[in-house]
Amino acid sequence: MLFSFLEKSAQLYGKLHGEVGISCDHKRKNTGGAWIYSSCGRDRDSVYLSIVLGAEGMELTDVLGPVLRGWSLPLLIFAVGYLMVGTPHSDIQPRGCSLLEHDHFVVYSKRVVTPNGVYPASVEVKEGRIVSVIRRREAPRSGGGRVHVLNYENAVVMPGLIDVHVHLNEPGREEWEGFRTGTMAAAAGGITTVIDMPLNSFPTTTTKEFLNLKREAAKGSISVDVGFWGGLVPGNVANLTILEELLNSGVMGLKSFMCPSGINDFPMTTASDIQAALPVLAKYGRPILVHAEVVQPVEDTPLLRNGVGGLSDDAKRLHSTYLSTRPPSWEQEAVRQLMEVAKDTARGGPAEGARIHVVHVSDAGGALQYIKEAKENGLEVSVETCPHYLAFASEEIPQGDTRYKCAPPIRNASNRDKLWEALKQGSIDMLSSDHSPAPPELKEIESGDFLKAWGGISSLQFMLPVTWTTGRSHHVTVEQIARWWSSSPAKLANLDRKGSIQFGKDADLVIWDPEQSYVIDENYTIYHKHKVTPYAGWTLSGRIITTFVRGQQVYSEGKFPERQCGMRLSAL
């Protein structure tokens, strides 16, 4: 108990003083009724709660007397606070939830990615939280009553990825994906939090009751933490009470489509529907995510002239035929309308406190330009793109290969390069998977018909290695990856406890080896429900070694714990 409060006090002191964290190494020696406690401290620059001597039955003030270097007052305050609210803990994880039995341990590596840079450090984890991050050239020693140390040497230790755009499709379309398989794939890919989209489950998450069905379906079957976006549809825009109930039930924000979604019970909304919902979102401080495409006249093409019936089978098997049905002008017009509406989010505007987030941007031209200008004008807007827009080019998509079909479509190589530039310059804020799988029959794998196939790419498990593999030729760093995949998404979803390796945050970590490569072939285990993915056959760099969610080791070298103990997150 005394150990714990001294330690907590030291850590809180560190936090207040902007330290990366303070570690405490327990050394308790019982010498016939007397005891010795040492030492909380930081490497190198000397802040140490050095040695406290005591005897059984000693008063608190006697104990704090010998504390060195001006720590006494803050320590006393925090110690008293701790004694009032703190609880003793054991060093054992809840059974079956983790591959590691300890719940107090240190992760060490030469490459820890923190908000202050990448450096050799030990990250101390206790009861699911990061309690210290200490720069040190060598790993601390383990054993002999000391805290358990996991030394990952040269591997990269990074905050777990937060994927804000995942269609898990349960309940109702479990045959497409599911909480169990989807979150196993996430854990195996170093993703520690996913936010589930309100479609393509059945029912879609558009009311409080439907959210409860989702939460029930996820119970006990998620390997990582899962939050939920609610759906904004004309039905709940027309009845703001339903919308408020949904927000009051803990959805992280809302999602809507400005074009048909492909799912009947998720009808599209207009820019004015979105505008009507913004003040409600502002009240709750939550974002609206928008699939920004509006149906626009397309150029004169054989498809337009003759209809689908007039096309040859070969033409239907061309990605270029599909591409011509969804030109960049669809994205541009939608974003233009949205950025008009986003003016309400300005300071003093009717929706100050809300945020408009454009999902999966594909057009690197006009659509991004509108978003850039809106940001320059101080509006609360952000945008994501997905690795498939950065990895593939439309002209390279093989005939009949509908695994690449998604909306908006993958565009040409020059557009892809511009997306990379925008991401690196910061005009694109973050990445997401838009994992939207469907059974092979719906993907029309046999016929290869791009016009009939389901639009959606299956890729959740590969997000980190794909970003790294494709990013290398663009000189991407692990710090950029941590920003695009962890800290920016955490901000979007208001996940204050997640998204970085820092004192007090959830111990959500991915440990991976950027130098190792492997092939996605039949020997490689894919945990998605369906193995159909455009990354099949790729050689990927970056092997995920292990993943921790709130200090629980949920994946290690192909193994998972007996139980799936991910938490269902709530915005409340």
Ligand SMILES: NC(=O)NC(NC(N)=O)C(=O)[O-]
């Ligand atoms: N209903 C969907 O899952 N649609 C998804 N489909 C894609 N991206 O092709 C999406 O996010 O728009």
Ligand SMILES: [Zn+2]
């Ligand atoms: Zn979409």
Ligand SMILES: [Zn+2]
């Ligand atoms: Zn989607």
